Amino acid sequence: MIDRRLIILTLLAAVCAIAFLTLGLRGNLGFVLTLRATKLAALIEVGIAIAVSTVVFQTVTANRILTPSIMGIDALYLFAQILLVLILGGLAYATLDASLKFAIGIAALMILSCVLILPMLRGRLDMGLMLLAGVVLGVLFRSLHSLIARILDPNDFAVVQGMSYVNFNDVNTGLLALASLMTLCALVLVWRARHILDVVALGRDAAIGLGIDWTKTQVGCLLLVSVLVAVSTALVGPAAFLGLLFVALAERVVQSRRHALLIPAAALIAVIVLVGGQTLFQHALGNSSTLGVVIEFAGGIVFLILLWRGSRR
Amino acid sequence: MIEINGVSLAYDVTNILSDISVTIPKGGVTALIGPNGAGKSSLLALVARLQPLQSGAITMDGLSVASTPGKVLAKKMAILRQDNHLGSRLTVRELVGFGRFPHSRGHLTAEDRKVVDEALMLFDLDDLSGRFLETLSGGQRQRALVAMAYCQDTDYLLLDEPLNNLDMYFARDLMRSLRRIADERGKTIVIVLHDINYAGTFADRILAMRNGRIVADGRPDELITTDMLNTIYGFEIPVTTIDGRPVALPFR
Amino acid sequence: MIVKANRTCLVIAGLVLAILFVASLGVGADQATLADLWQGSGGIDLLAISRLPRTLAAILTGAGLAIAGLIMQAIARNRFVEPATAGTAQSAELGILLVTVAWPAASLGFKTLVASAAALLGTGIFLMTAHRLPPTQPFLVPLFGLVYGGVLGAAATFIAWQADLLQYLAIWSNGDFSGVLRGRYELLWIGAGLVAGAWLVADRLTIMALGREASIGLGIDYERMLQIGLVIIAVISAVTVVVIGIVPFVGLVVPNLVSRLMGDNMRATLPVVALSGAILVLACDILGRLIRFPYEIPVGTVMGVTGAVLFLLMLFRRPAHG
Incomplete structure (x- = not known):
């Protein structure tokens, strides 16, 4: 049996997606639709990645006001990228395949976050x-x-400015295929571990008492979070408090901390807020970059x- | 002389103090006793103008506590509160020296230094004077704060449970010092105490509070009786006499 | 004994600052060495128009921010707050942004005034909130401040975006001395005046840090001191934001380091805090000029890295007690 609230959220998300695709269609239909569909896919992916990573991170840290980004994990990903530039040199970095850069970035992030x-x-x-x-x-x-960034290119102020805020207008769609694959894998893993996560949420001592290998689970969760954060950061940039908003809203809606409910609810709310918000800003406010x-x-x-x-309290 | 006239205090709907009127004459040691939540600390805080008066009036030697400038009152009375947590990294000597602030406004004179040295001696702190407060034990810190209040050299000294954190030796020592400065220098000491036997031994007068009212007021030998203690604390406390002093035995 | 040790700290800090002062005069994109400056007649102009003002600006900024941090920590009774990371600087930024949008032609003095007022308001709100957080969890206050500053910063970004002023915002939000010339930094002397003022009330500030009740007990008008402290914090922050831009962490790490060395008796520590703040900012500015010579890296960026590292060290290497 599927929870009624989840069905409503799913429907809402679908409405937002359709609105995003079809509102104000003009010109070459095929071209515009493909463009929008790609962007939609990216937004959904980012939403899911941020929401799921936040839920898992909160559970494993036993802390309801944390997000991976508040702990600086997304900044770590950006740092890993720039470190790569520093090591390889600008030119070699520029010619490197985007997917490869992404993969190296993820690996570096996983190591750094564990350390x-x-x-x-x-x-x-x-x-x-x-x-x-x-x-x-x-910070x-x-x-x-x-x-x-300034040492590498003292005249390029855009690098620094561009990265201070998340920007959904300017999605890096080149990495979409690889990112989709990783999100999907992570999602499957989290879903299969949903009951374990419920136990982890009870805290370290209780979880060990119930037979969970704490260290292994903690490391596993952190690696998973790293991958998801890398996906969202690579696609749209750093987003410190987004996950918090999604999860707080989801908790309100489903009134539960059970992962079987919370994870889909948070992911759906993320999609609604991002896709719906983007549609709204684009068509009603005429400015989507903010x-x-x-x-x-x-x-x-x-x-x-x-x-x-x-x-x- | 401290005159408290018709003082009441309430937070939201809870009455902390109800219409308290009492006079504490100049000189001597007056102990405030009573069960937890009786309003002793609140009354002391009002006298020390740490909280604004809601109703009634409090005067100290005729000076209204509500309207007299803080600078003037700081030369009249010193207050020691229960909370002895200090975040600052100050040495004991620096802290005690700040007790002279009302007199010197920060520029310590030779006279001030003499008072500080004397206070350090009196409260057994001369060996610790160069230490930072956070390196002290709770009892040592408490003594430093008492020394600071003493340094203010005021006619009135208000102390809110100063024996907290002190072991038996230093508790007795502090009470004896207070008794001595009351006797030798004519200071007026108002002290909140939990241990009625300390009150019985060192105070000239005991004010007993319960539920925001003063329920008994008198000399130790009048107050420390099984009947009176039952009115104050609400349970039977045997009292015996040792060396002519009443001693309560609330242990069984 | 303690007095002597304190004097040693002061002398050392003074010497270091003097060395950095000379070094700062000798470093710049135009390759003029100190010897050239001495001999050539053009050098004197360079010195008077650019390098001396820049050096003075760094010293004034550093001293001012360090003292603002010191006072803020005394008022909040929390060691981990400072104006630039607890919303004061961001409020000032928001203030100058709004006045620039509403009245672009306003004079710099007026804009500074508005920025100061905004900083006062923002800091007031922060401190009111901070006083209600439980004292048993001292880390919540700086955390609250960081996010509060972040939210104000987001509001500023949004407004700047709409008003097409993002470039101005970038100038205000990242401190940089490269634009300092004679005639463009003199507002910073207000900060020096306030530092001197703080020195006059140093004893009262020390007592304030002991808490409201201790202050009242010693006959200090606590509310009035609170107002004075707030004004000093707000005006120093606002002037810095307007002239230089936000320089983070100075007010945080300097008072803490000095406190570990010398304690918290501000009559003794205040001059050392001011000198050390000047040293830190001037050193970071010189570093910023040298790292990618002849290009310059803004002092805000250099300080972001240096300050964050120092702050983390401070968090995890606390003294054994308290």
């Missing part, structure tokens, strides 16, 4: 300290990224409210 984030999780640090360290780590990688900023703004507010409420 940097895992010790923080395992140290069982105070939640506030961990969050703060993560945010500062994010560090963003600063390092812009520092290296959607990312607006959603980030909303996500930031949600974060502040969650932090405030959580600390007052």
Whole structure:
């Protein structure tokens, strides 16, 4: 039996997708439709990747106001890319196949996040300290990224500016096939592990008591999160609070932390917000490039409210 | 003389203090006792103008606590609160020195330094004077704060459960020092205490509070009786007499 | 004994700053060395118009931001906050952006005034909120501040995008001394005045850091000191944003490092904090000029990296006590 709320969300998502494809169609139908369909696929993928990675990350860190990006994982991906430029040199990097760059970036991210984030999780640090360290780590990688970008090309200010906010208008569709494959694999894995994740959500001690191999599960989840974050960052850029918004909304809708419900709900809400929002901004407001900023703004507010409420309890 | 007249305090719908009127004469040690939540700390905070008065009036030697400038009152009374958590990295000597601020506004004179040295001696802190506060134990920090309040050299000294964190030795030591400065220098000390036997031993007068009201007021030997303690704390406490002093035994 | 150690700190900081001052005069894209400056007559102009103002600007900015951080930490009673990462600088940015949109022809002085007012408002909101967070979780306050600053920054980006002012915003949001010339940085001297003012009330600031009750007990008008502190923080931040742009982490790491060395008695530490702030910013600016010579890397970027690393070290290598 499928939950009624999920059906409604699915229908809403479908409506948004159709609106995105068909509203204001003009000119060469075949061409425009292909273009829009590609973009739609990318948006859906990004939405799913952000939503699922946030759910998994929150579960494994036992923390409801974290997202991978708040802990600086997306900044880490960008940093890995620029590191690649530094090692290979600009020209070699430019001629490198995009998919290969993506793959190397993902591998680098997986290693880096295991090296940097895992010790923080395992140290069982105070939640506030961990969050703060993560945010500062994010700032560090963003600063390092812009520092290296400036060293490489002192006159190119666009590099630095372009990366400070997520931009859904300018989707990197070249990586779509590879990204789709990775998202799909990750999705299958998460779905199969949904009941294990329910147990993980009980916390380390309870999970071990129930027979979960904690270390293995933690590392597995973190690797999975790394892949998903790499997908969304590669396609649209860094998005710090988006996942938080999606998951907070999903929790409101399904009133549950059960992963079998929460994961699809979060993914569907992500699609609705991204595709619906993009449609709205494009046709009603005539300016689609600011959607990312607006959603980030909303996500930031949600974060502040969650932090405030959580600390007052 | 501290005159408290018709003072009430309420948060939302909870009454903390209800229409309290009492006079504390100059000189001597007055102990405030009573069960948790009786309103002792709130009353002390109002006297020390740490919280604004909601109704009623409090004067200290005729000066209204509500309208007299803080600078003036700081030379009149010193307050030691329960919370002794300080985030600052100050040495004991620096902290105690800040007790002189109302007099020197920051520029310590030779006279000020003498008072600081004396306070460090009096509270057994001279060996610790160069240490940073966060390296001290809770009891040492408590003594540093008492020394700071002492340094303010005011006629009135208000202390909210100063024996917290102190072991038996230093608790007795502190009470003796307070007794001595009351006797030798004519200071007026108002002190919130949990241990009625300390109150019985060192206070001239005990004010007992319960549910935001003053329920008993008198000399230790008048207050420390099984009947009175039952009114104050609501349970039977045997009282015996040792060396002519009443001692409550609330242990069984 | 302590007094002597403190004096040593002050002397060392002064010497380092003096060395950096000379070095800063000697480094620039136009290859003029100090010797050239001394001999050639054109060199004097270069010195007076560009390099001296730039060096002074870095010193004033660093000292001002470090003191603003020191005061903010005293008021918030939290070691991990500072204006540039807790919404003050972002509020100032938002303020100057809005006045630029509404009245582009306004004078720089007026714009600074509006930016200061906005910074005051933004900081007030932050501190009001921060005081309500539980004191048992000291890391929540800076976290709240970082995200609060981020949200204000997002609002600024959105407005700038709509008004087509993104390029201006980029100037304000990333501190850079390369545009400093004689006649374009003098507003920063306001900051120097405020630092001197802070020095006058240093004792009161130290007592403030002990909390509201301790302050009232010692006869300090707490509310008034709070207002004075807020104004100092807001004006220093606003002036810096308007003239230089946001320079993060200075106000955070400098007071903390000095506190570890010398404690928190501000009468003793305040001059050292100011000097050290100047040292850090000037050193980062010189570094920014040298890394990719003859191109320049903005001080905001260099400080983003240096400051974040120092901050992380601070978070994880705390002293054994407290």
